[in-house]
Amino acid sequence: MNPSVSGAxxxxxxxxxxxxxxxxTRRTLLKGVGTGAAALGFGALWPTxxxxxIGGPGGLVPRSNLLMxxxxxxxxxxxxxxxxxxxxxxxxxxxxxxxxxxxxxxADTVVSSLQPFVSYxxxxxxxxxxxxxxxxxxxxxxxxxxATARLSVRSEHVLxxxxxxxxxxxxxxxxxxxxxxxxxxxxxxxxxxxxxLGSVSRLLTNFARDTSVLYYLDNVGSSAPVPNENxxxxxxxxxxMGPNDPDPSVTEPNYxxxxxxxxxKAFTGWTWDMAPSPNFGLFTYDSALQLTxxxxxxxxxxxxxxxxxxxxxxxxxVGLTVNSSQTARGIAAxxxxxxxxxxxxxxxxxxxxALYPNTGLMVASILSQANISALTPAQYLFSSPSRFAYQxxxxxxxxxxxxxxxxxxxxxxxxxxxxxxxxxxxxxxEAEKWLGSVFGRWQFANNLFTAPDPVTGDNPxxxxxxxxxAQLLAMVSPFTTMASVVTNLDVLLTGGILSDNEKSVIEAYxxxxxxxxxxxxxYQVLREMFALTISAPSFQYY
Numbered sequence: 001m002n003p004s005v006s007g008a009x010x011x012x013x014x015x016x017x018x019x020x021x022x023x024x025t026r027r028t029l030l031k032g033v034g035t036g037a038a039a040l041g042f043g044a045l046w047p048t049x050x051x052x053x054i055g056g057p058g059g060l061v062p063r064s065n066l067l068m069x070x071x072x073x074x075x076x077x078x079x080x081x082x083x084x085x086x087x088x089x090x091x092x093x094x095x096x097x098x099x100x101x102x103x104x105x106x107a108d109t110v111v112s113s114l115q116p117f118v119s120y121x122x123x124x125x126x127x128x129x130x131x132x133x134x135x136x137x138x139x140x141x142x143x144x145x146x147a148t149a150r151l152s153v154r155s156e157h158v159l160x161x162x163x164x165x166x167x168x169x170x171x172x173x174x175x176x177x178x179x180x181x182x183x184x185x186x187x188x189x190x191x192x193x194x195x196x197l198g199s200v201s202r203l204l205t206n207f208a209r210d211t212s213v214l215y216y217l218d219n220v221g222s223s224a225p226v227p228n229e230n231x232x233x234x235x236x237x238x239x240x241m242g243p244n245d246p247d248p249s250v251t252e253p254n255y256x257x258x259x260x261x262x263x264x265k266a267f268t269g270w271t272w273d274m275a276p277s278p279n280f281g282l283f284t285y286d287s288a289l290q291l292t293x294x295x296x297x298x299x300x301x302x303x304x305x306x307x308x309x310x311x312x313x314x315x316x317x318v319g320l321t322v323n324s325s326q327t328a329r330g331i332a333a334x335x336x337x338x339x340x341x342x343x344x345x346x347x348x349x350x351x352x353x354a355l356y357p358n359t360g361l362m363v364a365s366i367l368s369q370a371n372i373s374a375l376t377p378a379q380y381l382f383s384s385p386s387r388f389a390y391q392x393x394x395x396x397x398x399x400x401x402x403x404x405x406x407x408x409x410x411x412x413x414x415x416x417x418x419x420x421x422x423x424x425x426x427x428x429x430e431a432e433k434w435l436g437s438v439f440g441r442w443q444f445a446n447n448l449f450t451a452p453d454p455v456t457g458d459n460p461x462x463x464x465x466x467x468x469x470a471q472l473l474a475m476v477s478p479f480t481t482m483a484s485v486v487t488n489l490d491v492l493l494t495g496g497i498l499s500d501n502e503k504s505v506i507e508a509y510x511x512x513x514x515x516x517x518x519x520x521x522x523y524q525v526l527r528e529m530f531a532l533t534i535s536a537p538s539f540q541y542y
Contacts, residue, residue, distance in 0.1 A: 059499050059501060059502075059537065060377040060380060060497075060499065060537065060538055060541055061377075061497050061498070061499050061538065062376075062377060063495070063497050065090060065369055065372050065373050066082065066085045066086060066090060066093070067082060067495045067497070068372050068375065068542075069085060069090060069093065069094060069367060069372055070082050070085050070495075071391075071542040072162075072339050072340065072367055072372070072381075072542070073094070073097045073158055073159045073162055073339075073363075073367065074097075074158035074159070074161070074162055074394070075152040075153070075158070075161055075162055075165065075387060075390040075391060075394060076387065076390055076391025076392070076393075076394040076395060076542075077391065077394070077395060077494065077495050077542075078394050078395055078397070079395075079491065079492065079495070081158065082495055090369050091369070094364060094367060095364070097158055097159040098159060098197070098360040098363055098364060099360075100157045100159070100160060100197070101156045101157060103156075104155060104156045104157050105156075106154045106155060106156055107151055107154065107155035107156055107157060109154075110147065110150045110151050110154050110155065111147065111151075113150075114143050114146060114147050114150075117140060117143035117185070118143050118144060118147050118185060118189050119189055119190075120140065120182070120185065120186070121186055121278065121280075121281070121282065122182040122183060122186060122280055122281030122282070123276075123277065123278050123279070123280035123281060124278075125140055125182050125185075126182075126280070139181060140181045140182045140184075140185040141175045141176065141180075141181030141184060141185065141419060142181075142405070142408075143185055144175070144181075144184060144185040144188050144189070144418070144419065145175075145408050145417065145418045145419065146400075146405075146408065147188075147189075148164070148168070148188070148418040148419075149386075149389075149390070149400060149407050149408060149411070149418065150399075150400055151164075152164075152165065152386075152390040152394075153390055153393045153394050153398060153399070153400060154399060159197065159363070160193075160196055160197055162338075162339075163196045163197055163359065163363075164188075164192065164193060164196050165338075165386075165387070166334070166335065166338040166339075167192050167196050167203070168188065168192065168418065168419065169421075169426040169427050169429070170238075170239070170334050170338075170426055171192065171207055171213070171239055171426075172238070172421055172423070172424050172425065172426035172427075173187065173210075173212045173213045173216050173419065173424075174216055174419070174420070174421065174422045174423075174424075175212075175418075175419030175420060176419075176420055176422075177215070177216055179215075180212055180215060180216060182281060183210075183211050183212035183215060183272075183281055184212040184419055186212070186281070186282075187207075187210045187211075187212040187213075188419075191203075191206050191207060191210050192207070196359070197359050197360060198359060199357045199358065199359070200322075200331055200356060200357035200358075200359055200362075201322040201323055201356075201357040202357070204239070204240060204318075204321075204322040204327070205318055205319075205322055207239070208235065208270075208314070208318045209270070209283040210283075211272040211281060211282060211283055213231070213239075214231060214270060214271065214272065214283070215272060216424070217230040217231040217234055217424065218230045218231065219231035219232075219267055219270055219271070220270075220271040220272050221271070221289075222264065222267060222268050222270075222271075222289065223268055223269075223288075223289035223290075223291070224268060224289070224290065224291035224292070225291065227261075227264040227265055227267070227268050227291055228264065229260055229261065229264040231264075231267060232260050232261075232263035232264035232266075232267055232317075233260045233263075233264075234424045235263065235321065236254070236255050236259065236260060236263065236321065238424050238425055238426075239424075240321050240322060240327045240330060240331070241254045241255070241321065241324060241326035241327040241329075241330040242254060242326075242330040242333075243255070245326065245329060245330075246329055246330065246332075246333035246344060246346075246349050247329075247346040247349065249346070254326040254330070255300060255326075258298065259298075259299055259300055262297055262298060262299040262304060262317070263299060263317045263321075265291050265293070265297070265313070266299070266304060266313035266314045266316065266317040267314045267317065268289050268290045268291045269285050269286050269287055269288075269289040269290035269311070269314075270283070270285065270311065270314050271283075271284060271285070271286050271289060272284060285310070285311045287308070287309040287310075290308065290309070290313075292306065292308045293306045293313075294306060299316075299317055299320060300320050300321070300324065302320055304316050304317065322357075325353070327356075328353040328354075328356035328357070329349055329350075329353045331353075331356060331362075332344075332348075332349045332350075332352035332353040332356060332362060332366075333349050335352060335362055335363070335366055336348055336349065336352060336366050337429050338429065339363065339366050339367060340366050340367065340371055340372075340375075340381075341375065341379045341381070342379075342381070342429070342430060342431065343379075348365075348366065348371065351365050352365045352366050377541070380541040380542060381431070381541070381542055382431035382434060382435070382540060382541055382542075383434075383540050383541075383542060384416055384427060384428075384429075384434055385411060385414035385415065385416035385434065385437055385440065385441065385444075386411050386414075386416040386417075386418065386427075388441055388444070388534075388540055389407065389410060389411060389414075389444060389448075391539075391542075392445075392448060392493070392534045392539075393407075393448075393465070395492060395493045395494075396467070396475070396492075396493075398465060398467075400464050400465050401463075401464035401465070405463065405464060406459065406461075406462040406463035406464040406465055407462065407464065407465055409462075410444050410447060410448075410462055413440065413443075413444075414437055414440040414441070414444060415437065415440070441535060441540070442531075442535055445530075445531035445532075445534050445535050446461070446531055447459070447461035447462040448462055448465060448467075448531070448534075449467060449472075449527040449528075449530045449531045450462065450527075451469070451523070451524075451527065452466050452467075452468060469523045469526075472523075472526055472527065472530060473523075473526065475488075475492055476488040476489055476492065476526070482507050482510050482511050483503075483507055485507075485510065485526070485529060486498075486503045486506050486507045486510075486529070486533075487503075489506070489529060489530065489533045490503065490533070493530075493533050493534060493539060494533070494536075494538055494539050497538050498533070498536060498538050498539075499538060502536045502537070502538055505532070505536075506529055506532045506533060506536070509528065509529070509532060510525050510528070510529050513525045513528060
């Protein structure tokens with residue numbers, strides 16, 4: 001990381017002598033190699049085993065219920081959000097985030113900055129290309145990715161963004177399938193967001209007519225005599241009930257192959273409008289594609305009534321699915337894994353499912369104080385790369401620039417850019433699937449805190465996300481010692497939950513880096529310490 005050129009007063013960090021025994025880099029420190037690193041105990045903090053690549057949950061400090069709640073209802077802790085939770089108390093704060101704020105000026109600013117692109121219909125977009133946004137439907141994916149990232153960081157409606165993160169992943173649609181960018185943009189803004197905190201059954205019913213998923217899973221051309229089963233299968237398996245009950249003691253499958261075939265038949269004719277009109281790219285029904293039937297046929301133990309030249313057969317399939325107890329339990333388990341723990345208990349699933357389809361009531365049940373207080377560090381969630389990035393930017397009160405392309409590029413490099421998972425199962429929600437991405441996170445931390453270019457003023461490693469020396473200095477002031485710098489970083493970025501070992505690592509690194517033979521500039525040391533703090537295990541487990 002290059003030192004910054006700035007006129008701000010350098011921080012009065014006390015100089016301590018020491019030698020690292022090898023090249024002084026954060027990667028050397030974090031991997032625990034080199035005689036100096038081993039002597040300081042860095043290897044014990046970041047062992048080289050797969051699960052312990054970033055330390056594992058064993059060394060984490062238990063968190064307060066309020067801090068846990070703030071992290072679970074948002075895309076990352078901020079000092080102001082914790083202060084609000086502390087003022088209101090647990091129950092009142094939880095109810096307030098479920099209800100949402102009365103006004104959202106920061107979120108409104110984000111959406112306004114991306115208009116009209118995030119509200120275009122596919123047809124309007126094709127008619128209104130600009131030099132900034134050429135007439136190419138795929139380019140609209142950039143706008144919805146930018147909206148996702150910036151709203152995750154800036155929006156006051158923290159639970160809405162948290163649930164949007166869940167729904168956009170659990171209702172996964174690959175935005176980079178040719179031409180799907182415009183469809184996915186419309187879907188995210190008009191179909192998912194309005195219902196992300198409302199009725200789950202309404203959300204899923206609307207999603208069944210979402211042309212971005214019907215196109216993605218090949219239903220737009222599904223027709224008699226042999227329907228395409230892709231959409232019908234994933235609608236049951238991934239988007240609603242799932243193949244099996246989340247309670248392993250329930251051995252009967254939720255559906256059988258005949259149910260998939262019946263759904264595929266009912267969904268024939270569910271397609272998109274390709275006529276040059278304002279409905280271009282939106283849902284339509286084409287009776288010429290329908291596989292008609294003269295007699296009722298079975299689906300999930302009920303009978304589908306034939307309805308030629310109509311969407312009614314598909315609507316019956318959707319209704320039976322989204323209103324079933326199996327879907328209630330399947331969605332409850334998904335919510336629990338996203339908000340609370342990776343291993344939902346049968347009792348937690350049953351309690352949340354009883355409140356289906358009301359998202360707010362389900363969230364209140366899942367994040368009850370009893371459920372939160374029962375968690376142990378071994379049950380903490382592990383941030384995906386995107387949440388890791390969002391929580392860092394939220395804690396820093398950052399404002400990624402318009403379209404935030406530098407941030408999106410970073411998420412893509414870490415394998416977690418919005419709407420770019422090619423399979424319909426969505427990005428993994430298990431810690432083990434992301435633990436191998438530790439080196440990518442260290443690179444993100446390095447790029448995030450790179451000093452701005454002295455000529456352009458932009459971040460050369462992450463365009464659009466800039467922190468000046470003066471900004472970083474103000475965030476951790478006042479302080480007099482290296483230990484006090486670490487204390488202030490801890491409060492700013494994590495809410496004060498770094499372990500003693502993590503704090504000693506960061507403090508020792510700063511003291512060594514500023515001293516001979518390395519003699520890093522004070523501002524470079526400060527940037528390195530910021531980067532080390534978000535690289536710590538305690539920052540990434542929540």
